[in-house]
Amino acid sequence: MEKALSVIEEMTCLGIIKAYAIGGGIAATYYIEPILTYDLDIFFIPVQEGLDELAPIYDFARKCGYVEEAEAIIIEGFPVQFIPAYNNLVREAVAEAITVKYRDIEVKLVRAEYLTAIALQTGRAKDRERALLLLESEAVDRDTLTRILKRHGLLNKLSKLKGKSHDK
């Protein structure tokens, strides 16, 4: 996996993307118990917002000989999904990412509080489950999470989730 991660780091150095952070199941797994996932989700800030934000990534991938499969690019055997930062919350999550080590490589990863907020905002069943696991873990700072949720108008989503989990 470190080869795939170093390719993503290289893309930042080459200016193909402005910034990135690992999100999704892999980022969640950094904080909680390992969960079954198949994609490496990469939130990124495009160099130029607006038009086809994925085009420079796909151009780079093709030049390197990486193939596309469904909505992912197979980089060194790993399906990588590049997701442009699609709203202010995700943009902030990328900007506030932490640096973590995987073997010999340092990579950017979304903070637990932002992962929880994104999961609450997305709101699918698996996202709600992930948010609950993150909340139950020791990784989420409640004050920081509350501030993020307030800023993005998501506090009610947390109350609803808590309500539902108490019902069970």
Next chain:
Amino acid sequence: MINKSAERVFEKKRQRRRQLAKLPFEKKIEIIVELQRVAASIKNDKRHKVWPI
């Protein structure tokens, strides 16, 4: 309402999850790959491949 026996079971599960959460990131990735292998052995799913780590 949850009775005390059930609450003890849930608490043990929470403790187990916390223990797993404390594993090194590299070890957790190895566990994900193991989960992928198990899933692949149960269901032949061409869309999802086991990671080559």
